[in-house]
Amino acid sequence: MHVFVARHQTPVLLIVLLGAAVAISEVGGLDALQVTLVEMLIRVLVVVGLYVFIGNSGVISFGQVGFMCIGAYAAGWATAEPSFKQVMLQGLPELLQENQFSFPLAMAGAILLPAIVALLFGFAILRLNGIAASIATFAFLIIVNSIYSNWDSVTAGVSSLIGIPTPVGPWVALAFAAGGILVAHLFQMSRYGLLLRATREDGVAAKASGVHSVRMRLLAFVLSAALVGAGGGLYAQFLGILTVDTFYLSLSFITIAMLVVGGMGSLTGAVAGVIAVTVIVQLLRFGERGFPVGSALFKLPVGSGELGLGLLLALILIFRPNGLSGGKELALIRGPREMMPEGGAVAGARALQDDSNAVA
Amino acid sequence: MTEPSAVPADPTNTDAAELTVDDLTVRFEGLAAISGVSLTVERHEVFGLIGPNGAGKTTLVNCLTGFQAPTGGRVLVGRESTVGWSPMQFREMGVARTFQAGRLFKDMSVLENVEVTAVGLGLGRRRAVERGRAILDWVGLAGKTSLRAGALAYTDQRRLAIARAMVLPPAFVLLDEPAAGMSDAECEGLMVLVSSIPRTFVCGVLLIEHNMRVVMGVSHRVHVLDGGKTLAEGTPAEIQRDQAVLAAYLGVEG
Ligand SMILES: Nc1ncnc2c1ncn2[C@@H]1O[C@H](COP(=O)(O)OP(=O)(O)O)[C@@H](O)[C@H]1O
Ligand SMILES: [Mg+2]
Numbered sequence: 123m124h125v126f127v128a129r130h131q132t133p134v135l136l137i138v139l140l141g142a143a144v145a146i147s148e149v150g151g152l153d154a155l156q157v158t159l160v161e162m163l164i165r166v167l168v169v170v171g172l173y174v175f176i177g178n179s180g181v182i183s184f185g186q187v188g189f190m191c192i193g194a195y196a197a198g199w200a201t202a203e204p205s206f207k208q209v210m211l212q213g214l215p216e217l218l219q220e221n222q223f224s225f226p227l228a229m230a231g232a233i234l235l236p237a238i239v240a241l242l243f244g245f246a247i248l249r250l251n252g253i254a255a256s257i258a259t260f261a262f263l264i265i266v267n268s269i270y271s272n273w274d275s276v277t278a279g280v281s282s283l284i285g286i287p288t289p290v291g292p293w294v295a296l297a298f299a300a301g302g303i304l305v306a307h308l309f310q311m312s313r314y315g316l317l318l319r320a321t322r323e324d325g326v327a328a329k330a331s332g333v334h335s336v337r338m339r340l341l342a343f344v345l346s347a348a349l350v351g352a353g354g355g356l357y358a359q360f361l362g363i364l365t366v367d368t369f370y371l372s373l374s375f376i377t378i379a380m381l382v383v384g385g386m387g388s389l390t391g392a393v394a395g396v397i398a399v400t401v402i403v404q405l406l407r408f409g410e411r412g413f414p415v416g417s418a419l420f421k422l423p424v425g426s427g428e429l430g431l432g433l434l435l436a437l438i439l440i441f442r443p444n445g446l447s448g449g450k451e452l453a454l455i456r457g458p459r460e461m462m463p464e465g466g467a468v469a470g471a472r473a474l475q476d477d478s479n480a481v482a
Numbered sequence: 483m484t485e486p487s488a489v490p491a492d493p494t495n496t497d498a499a500e501l502t503v504d505d506l507t508v509r510f511e512g513l514a515a516i517s518g519v520s521l522t523v524e525r526h527e528v529f530g531l532i533g534p535n536g537a538g539k540t541t542l543v544n545c546l547t548g549f550q551a552p553t554g555g556r557v558l559v560g561r562e563s564t565v566g567w568s569p570m571q572f573r574e575m576g577v578a579r580t581f582q583a584g585r586l587f588k589d590m591s592v593l594e595n596v597e598v599t600a601v602g603l604g605l606g607r608r609r610a611v612e613r614g615r616a617i618l619d620w621v622g623l624a625g626k627t628s629l630r631a632g633a634l635a636y637t638d639q640r641r642l643a644i645a646r647a648m649v650l651p652p653a654f655v656l657l658d659e660p661a662a663g664m665s666d667a668e669c670e671g672l673m674v675l676v677s678s679i680p681r682t683f684v685c686g687v688l689l690i691e692h693n694m695r696v697v698m699g700v701s702h703r704v705h706v707l708d709g710g711k712t713l714a715e716g717t718p719a720e721i722q723r724d725q726a727v728l729a730a731y732l733g734v735e736g
Binding site: 313316317319320323324326327328329330331332333334449481 | 540544547548549550568569570573574578579581585586587588589590594597598599601602603607646647
């Protein structure tokens with residue numbers, strides 16, 4: 123029992139923390155914060171999805187936001203008003219054009235389609251070594267963006283996809299964030315998580331231990347795409363309107379920044395990074411709008427948000443390369459150490475190293 | 483150090499009685515690292531492989547474990563040809579190795595390091611942990627299972643590397659300089675461990691080692707490489723008397 127609690131406390135603590143934030147904002151009637159809160163919870167799901175692949179494999183992927191785009195549009199296609207789809211999205215299959223599907227079905231699509239794409243794409247690139255694979259994921263982001271920007275009859279191109287119902291509020295977003303945290307936790311505790319972390323630590327030694335690295339990476343890549351895709355599906359059904367460029371460089375940057383700030387060596391780090399960056403960006407936005415100090419108006423220059431985030435990232439990389447979490451997991455009870463989820467404190471540093479060809 | 487406790491052996495995927503290198507050649511961009519080397523490691527022996535730095539010892543081990551494709555010649559596990567085998571396939575077929583550079587999974591626990599091999603080879607988690615504990619006990623790391631591997635003392639890291647290779651007993655294990663950097667006393671312990679492998683696990687050992695006391699002390703036969711070519715092969719006593727070896731190698735080493 124004690125061992126069981128010690129093993130599984132981290133996801134429970136993280137979910138309770140996020141749940142408390144939602145409960146406080148609901149009870150306190152902090153409606154102004156609601157949008158920020160839902161966005162934060164969706165990003166928790168997305169960044170946890172990033173962590174499943176990047177954290178465990180040590181391979182940086184710049185492309186996961188591409189899966190968010192695919193998931194978001196899948197949900198949009200399923201749920202947008204048929205009247206809109208029949209006029210603007212004539213390239214869609216008739217089944218999609220003429221019907222408006224339920225939220226659960228839309229989410230199923232937002233999970234499955236990215237997962238399938240990840241399986242095909244991952245199969246092609248995950249046998250490349252670390253840096254080459256990272257660059258290929260970046261190419262993937264660009265490919266997804268240009269397809270979705272130009273395939274007018276299916277995505278409405280650079281104009282927006284509108285008429286999506288918006289059933290997603292704080293509690294729904296919380297439920298999905300919690301689900302994502304649990305999935306990520308179970309994965310990292312599983313035999314596949316163990317083997318994948320071994321490939322991150324030393325790819326050559328892992329092979330000598332009989333570990334099929336490419337398969338392990340592929341599994342995590344697909345799982346990651348499913349979680350990130352779900353984040354996209356939620357986002358579509360939260361905003362009610364989709365634009366391709368939402369899911370591009372700046373979102374890719376901000377989500378990776380969140381993972382780095384929190385620490386890519388642990389699940390706690392992924393969640394902490396989202397919270398920390400959200401809070402800081404909000405404070406800077408608040409500063410940009412200006413607030414009175416005595417009789418004067420204190421106002422930060424416009425653009426402070428991005429600048430602040432960039433600075434934060436640089437400072438973290440310099441002074442705390444393993445992120446706020448330092449690769450550790452949130453825990454109240456100490457169990458036998460081998461039972462604890464193992465944080466790779468130097469996953470970040472290792473992710474930037476190439477697999478050495480020289481075997482010695 | 484007492485005689486290591488017995489660990490019951492799991493059957494391996496092979497009943498191969500010997501590991502064979504036949505007329506092996508490896509060239510790197512035209513430069514021959516190994517030329518025409520033939521040797522056979524028997525399943526019941528410790529086979530020493532010595533030679534100065536750059537002689538091609540590690541390259542040979544890489545060929546025997548799928549990390550390096552031979553330019554010419556053959557590698558056989560028992561009678562089976564290994565052409566096109568991946569490193570994973572070699573391990574699955576019972577050929578395990580350690581690395582000169584250690585290559586532990588540094589940020590994982592000691593137990594997890596050995597668990598990876600057991601799980602990687604298909605064992606369930608519970609069995610893998612059981613086997614892992616038994617093998618760590620055998621190398622003398624029973625009390626350190628939950629430490630971070632990278633935090634171990636150097637000697638213990640060497641022992642862990644051996645445990646990781648031996649966790650599901652292979653048919654052959656190739657140890658690349660396991661005693662490098664150890665004190666004499668630490669070498670003693672290692673010698674006991676290595677020489678017990680063939681009997682305990684029915685596993686042949688290929689031992690690369692610079693420490694002559696260790697190699698000559700535990701090997702049944704010794705093969706000497708120099709500049710990628712075979713210089714001599716024989717019992718430790720024969721090798722220590724061999725004029726060519728004395729001139730080319732032992733003389734230099736002192
Ligand atoms: N991957 C490689 N590429 C090019 N040359 C290599 C490579 N691996 C080994 N060599 C060369 O092959 C020779 C044998 O090296 P090695 O097998 O490591 O020797 P040893 O283990 O006996 O010290 C050396 O000259 C080394 O520089
Ligand atoms: Mg060597």
